[in-house]
Amino acid sequence: MTGWPITGTGAVTAVGAGTTEVFAALCAGRGAPLPVRAFDTARLRTRHAYEITDPPQRPAAWLCRAVAEALAAAGLPEDLSEVPVLVGSGLRDLRAAERDRPYEPHFGPALRERFGACDTHTFGGACSASLYALALGADLLAAGRADTVVVAGADTLTASMYALLDRAQPGAPREVRPFDRDSGGQLLGDGAAAVVLRRPGTGPARAVLRSVGLHCDAGHVTAPSADGLVAAQRRAHERAGVTPADIGLVHAQGTGSPHNDRAEAEALGRVFGTGPGGPLIAAVEGMTGHTSGCSGLLNTVLAVASLREGRVPPVTGLDKPIAAAEGLRFSTGEPVSAAYAQVNSFGFGGVNAVAVLGRAA
Numbered sequence: 001m002t003g004w005p006i007t008g009t010g011a012v013t014a015v016g017a018g019t020t021e022v023f024a025a026l027c028a029g030r031g032a033p034l035p036v037r038a039f040d041t042a043r044l045r046t047r048h049a050y051e052i053t054d055p056p057q058r059p060a061a062w063l064c065r066a067v068a069e070a071l072a073a074a075g076l077p078e079d080l081s082e083v084p085v086l087v088g089s090g091l092r093d094l095r096a097a098e099r100d101r102p103y104e105p106h107f108g109p110a111l112r113e114r115f116g117a118c119d120t121h122t123f124g125g126a127c128s129a130s131l132y133a134l135a136l137g138a139d140l141l142a143a144g145r146a147d148t149v150v151v152a153g154a155d156t157l158t159a160s161m162y163a164l165l166d167r168a169q170p171g172a173p174r175e176v177r178p179f180d181r182d183s184g185g186q187l188l189g190d191g192a193a194a195v196v197l198r199r200p201g202t203g204p205a206r207a208v209l210r211s212v213g214l215h216c217d218a219g220h221v222t223a224p225s226a227d228g229l230v231a232a233q234r235r236a237h238e239r240a241g242v243t244p245a246d247i248g249l250v251h252a253q254g255t256g257s258p259h260n261d262r263a264e265a266e267a268l269g270r271v272f273g274t275g276p277g278g279p280l281i282a283a284v285e286g287m288t289g290h291t292s293g294c295s296g297l298l299n300t301v302l303a304v305a306s307l308r309e310g311r312v313p314p315v316t317g318l319d320k321p322i323a324a325a326e327g328l329r330f331s332t333g334e335p336v337s338a339a340y341a342q343v344n345s346f347g348f349g350g351v352n353a354v355a356v357l358g359r360a361a
Helices: 019-027 059-073 094-098 109-115 126-142 160-169 227-240 258-272 292-309
Strands: 003-013 086-087 120-123 148-155 191-198 209-217 245-252 280-282 340-347 349-357
Touching: 003 019, 003 059, 003 126, 003 292, 019 245, 019 292, 059 109, 059 148, 059 191, 086 126, 086 292, 094 160, 094 209, 109 120, 120 126, 126 148, 126 191, 126 209, 126 292, 126 340, 126 349, 148 292, 191 292, 209 227, 209 292, 227 258, 227 340, 227 349, 245 258, 245 292, 258 340, 292 340
Parallel strands: 086 120, 086 148, 245 280, 245 340
Antiparallel strands: 003 191, 003 209, 148 191, 209 349, 340 349
């Protein structure tokens, strides 16, 4: 199979720490928002989020924990002095700046201190940042610039972004309900995820990255365009050498935002059709919240686990699908046997990314 082996994964979310713990919790349908503790919400309508509270650290700490797990799973030492590390993030550590604390605009210092990393890059590409980092990691391997690349994502909710969502959303949600007619909007969540990409033959693969399709339609500052989402999916399929019929599982973004969910559901229907023959669709943000620039890589970690274990988390909070989602096959936690999985990640400004993963031989 062509592509780049994913030899290790790591994850830290509000539902747990470690890929095994996080995946098990999500497959069991566990994970719910709690009242925000990080900042005062008294003047806001919305009061809930998916925070990492045990312990309540900063995103650099979660990032390092996810990277360490991925390295251990790949059988590699915690020495990244000669390994590129690419981190995608939407909000980085802006919460520190909001509190007038020392603020690093990138994660390089933390990675250098923990792993001796010298070649580090932080990409602020909105909600698709970590999948853009994944695409660059694959490019580095393809160009012969590296034999191993660590790709990661990390984000934390901030008071400023939380307040902006509070003003823009139709309601004051207390939960995330992906693709549901009664959804009040999205809620933010803390999270970090990491994968180790390597050249073929350098270690046992957990899954294989077949492609990342990138597309920027720049159609609107915030509202996504279904046309752009369709183009990103088709580009990913073309680069991976697969057809929509080959994809057995889609990890959708499913933020619970009415505009986002409608555009994503329409795009999925246009690419895969509707009915029982389509791929199984997962959307975990009802349990994790929207982890911003980390969300794409977090779903990549979950897709790797789904391909290996033959199971997929259910879509919680979905009772009455929106019109655009009728006919799509959403996961209720049933077993899945898929040779290929797709991961969707769409950001502000039409910055879209779609990854295609293959099951390891």
